[in-house]
Amino acid sequence: MIHYEEHFSKIIDFLNLYQQLIDCHLVDFISHKLWDKCLPELLKLELENIETTNDIWKENENVSRLNEFIRMTKSLSLQSCPMILNYKDIPECLNLNLNLDNQELNIETNNKDVGFMSEKKCHEVETLGRVIGQIAKSTESLVIDAGAGKAYLSAYLSDNYKLPVLAIDSSDLCHRGAVHRTEKMKKVGKQSSTSVKYIVAKIDDNTDYNKMVHLNFPNWNLNNNLILTGLHTCGSLAHSIINVFLHNSHFKIICFVPCCYHLVNESFSKRITFSRNARMLAQQCIERTKKTKSLSPTLFYRALLQVLLHSMGIDNVKIGRGGPLNDFPTYANWALLKIGVDRKKIPSNEILEQLYQSHINLKLKLNLFQMLRIYISPVLEAAIILDRIVYLQNSMRCSKSFILRLFNPVLSPRQYAIVSIRN
Numbered sequence: 001m002i003h004y005e006e007h008f009s010k011i012i013d014f015l016n017l018y019q020q021l022i023d024c025h026l027v028d029f030i031s032h033k034l035w036d037k038c039l040p041e042l043l044k045l046e047l048e049n050i051e052t053t054n055d056i057w058k059e060n061e062n063v064s065r066l067n068e069f070i071r072m073t074k075s076l077s078l079q080s081c082p083m084i085l086n087y088k089d090i091p092e093c094l095n096l097n098l099n100l101d102n103q104e105l106n107i108e109t110n111n112k113d114v115g116f117m118s119e120k121k122c123h124e125v126e127t128l129g130r131v132i133g134q135i136a137k138s139t140e141s142l143v144i145d146a147g148a149g150k151a152y153l154s155a156y157l158s159d160n161y162k163l164p165v166l167a168i169d170s171s172d173l174c175h176r177g178a179v180h181r182t183e184k185m186k187k188v189g190k191q192s193s194t195s196v197k198y199i200v201a202k203i204d205d206n207t208d209y210n211k212m213v214h215l216n217f218p219n220w221n222l223n224n225n226l227i228l229t230g231l232h233t234c235g236s237l238a239h240s241i242i243n244v245f246l247h248n249s250h251f252k253i254i255c256f257v258p259c260c261y262h263l264v265n266e267s268f269s270k271r272i273t274f275s276r277n278a279r280m281l282a283q284q285c286i287e288r289t290k291k292t293k294s295l296s297p298t299l300f301y302r303a304l305l306q307v308l309l310h311s312m313g314i315d316n317v318k319i320g321r322g323g324p325l326n327d328f329p330t331y332a333n334w335a336l337l338k339i340g341v342d343r344k345k346i347p348s349n350e351i352l353e354q355l356y357q358s359h360i361n362l363k364l365k366l367n368l369f370q371m372l373r374i375y376i377s378p379v380l381e382a383a384i385i386l387d388r389i390v391y392l393q394n395s396m397r398c399s400k401s402f403i404l405r406l407f408n409p410v411l412s413p414r415q416y417a418i419v420s421i422r423n
Helices: 005-017 019-023 034-038 041-047 053-057 064-076 087-094 119-139 152-161 172-187 209-216 236-247 276-282 286-292 298-311 328-338 349-394
Strands: 142-146 165-169 196-200 226-234 251-259 398-405 416-422
Touching: 005 019, 005 064, 005 349, 019 034, 019 276, 019 349, 034 349, 041 064, 053 349, 064 349, 087 119, 087 398, 119 142, 119 152, 119 226, 119 251, 142 152, 142 209, 142 236, 152 165, 152 172, 152 196, 152 226, 165 172, 165 209, 172 196, 196 209, 209 226, 226 236, 236 251, 236 349, 236 416, 251 349, 276 349, 286 349, 298 328, 298 349, 328 349, 349 398, 349 416
Parallel strands: 142 165, 142 226, 165 196, 226 251
Antiparallel strands: 251 416, 398 416
């Protein structure tokens, strides 16, 4: 069995060291003086000598503390973890004769307009679909697609592998969308997913999957021959999948890709606590930020707006995304009107510009501060996923449990699947 415990323990030690940096909220950067509160002194002194944000993306001999920090975050991410399996490792790990060669992180899909999907969705559905499809074929299993949404994965498995699939989602709107999509596919002469059964039902730890299979596939003989999957299972759904899998002997394999970490606050191991800000940070995609090498001007505007809000006696408001980025006075006017401030009480553009100019020297520090946090984001994601895989391994009910790198991270940031096989 692959052991992830040592890597998980190193991550916990690192996150405890940078707890304040992780748990803070960037809107408080100026008003709460986060630069001074959240950074180790020697690292902070090095960063204060950096002249441009471009310097943080490359190693610099004059910033040894920063280099050490970056190397540590890289080494702790799943990208660097030697125990993470790739596409080509699946057949050997599962002891199955599967044809998955040369498909790892393949962005190019067979048909960009299959099922009216975006390029991102095609990449995800085809990549996970090939894994689930061939495993289900080899093991003669029925597939349950939990949190199926519009059932893109379910339809792919039915159309390409002729598998029986139970597509479950709690949203009636998604259910109607899945049925409507099937009708559209028929009209354009595509395959019609005849072996998919669509169900609207709440999914939690108490969901009776056995009963659902009996009702929708009455001729199916339950005998340790169910596969539970989900493409980007949101929040607590990932926890439910794990719990149900461990307590239902008819599930042979789970293989799902978790996402929306911010929607669940509990950990399985109880060895680490994830604040909401930490879980939101885990959602960041460092690969995309590295590619663009830029941060939104909104970050500084929003932090500066917080200073203005405090001076006006306004607390605990949500501004939301968006807003004009021409200049700070325009952004501030937009934000204050949005939260219902009387136009007559909004400071003049001259005063707002003065506020901006008096704090502009903090903009570089804010960007550097946020980049440090983004470097930590894959470590947080690793902690969340390792917490789940270690729990599966410690349950003693699984013969194998491992993390699988599936998708191209630039195209689909939530790229890791959790796979486990019951004893």
